[in-house]
Amino acid sequence: MSYFRKVFAIVSKDLTTELRSRDMLSSMGAFAVLVIFVFAFAFDLRVEKAGRLEAAPGVLWLVITFAGMLGLNRSMAIEFDRASFDGLRLAPVDRSAIFVGKALGNFLFMSAIEIILLPMFVAFFNLPFFKPLILLSIVLGTIGFAGVGTLLAAMSASTRLRDVLLPILLLPVALPALLAAVKCTAGALDDAPIILWGNWLGLLAAYDLGLVGLSVLTFEYIVED
């Protein structure tokens, strides 16, 4: 019980901090809205034309990926501003509880942005994004991205090049999850039979289990001085 109480305390601390500063959500939100506007006007995806169904999921995940990276960087930066991360490391807390708390917080922040994004996608691209399988793909993709992203953000946060380093480290590692998420979103959006794209959903679930599980196990060594 103590483990989960500590995880909850870390999540609750991150939520309180963010609700007061609004640093993360405002930068993620502003970026996401701006990119949607740019794509909506550049490609005019409201109109029925070839490739629209293939392009829209790619645009969605592009926005989620880059907005997510802004959030991940900020989430670790608040830990290093007053060296408060050392305060956490000093406490008799299982390192995996710190990871789960931070990753869960990042998942919630990304989900909050996605809740704003999806209605905008429906409005701007005139496509039915509110389908259970699309929502499942977004949840699974976000778990993988936030989980691995938290580990790599912790790795890069203590370096001088943290803003540059995170995308360099994260994009190649998150690529399988992002590809699978795009394929799943496209398949569900197109109402294609699940047999045609179910493998991608399996890959996404396997990525979450494998890579996020590995992140939980290796976080201790990443934060070791």
Place this chain on the structure above:
Amino acid sequence: MIHVTGLVKQFGPFVALRNLDFTVEAGEFVSLMGPNGAGKTTLLRILATLSRPTHGTISIAGHTLPKGADGARRQIGFLSHQPLLYGELSAEENLRFFARMYDVNGAERHIDALIDQVGLAERRHDRVRTFSRGMQQRLSIARVLLHDPRVVLLDEPFTGLDPDASDRLANTLRRLHDGQRAVVMSTHDLDRGLALSDRALLIARGRLAYTANRDELAASNFRETYSRVTGGE
């Protein structure tokens, strides 16, 4: 309480600590002195379990590191250069958060007492980012004492404080000298260090260069010894 044997710390080819051996007993207040770059902060971070030694054995309150790090952490309070607090949380919220991390029983009562003790009762609901350096330092002391640690490690606690804040901090540190805890404090302030301590350890170029009991040396002699050992660094 603290037993260090053959401690070596290397950062790549650079040797920060060279074969240190010392012991600090319960009830002892030890000052760690030496020029900048001597290895004081590195030593304190290793004792606080924030950094691993390259070689050597360390035991804190009966827990051998790194295996017993979790048990040791329950007994260690570490005051760093930085406040290790969250700027967007209030003083009270910061202490409540760390109380949860340390599983402190009766946390609310304890937090009230500590906030009073460090003189922040009127600012307890204010965000830490609005605090002065001295106030953050006082709140950090409260964070350090929150779980009633038996080993207290202080890394240059007087840095950046005005004379009033320094005096108030010195009074708080005197109260730590209660016969139960082992306190290790790094400082550049020789007079204050000697006034508070039972023993002074002088570190130069990563080596334990000199050890002196307070009774053995008058402050003026120690200053001479300090200059000789550190070569005026």
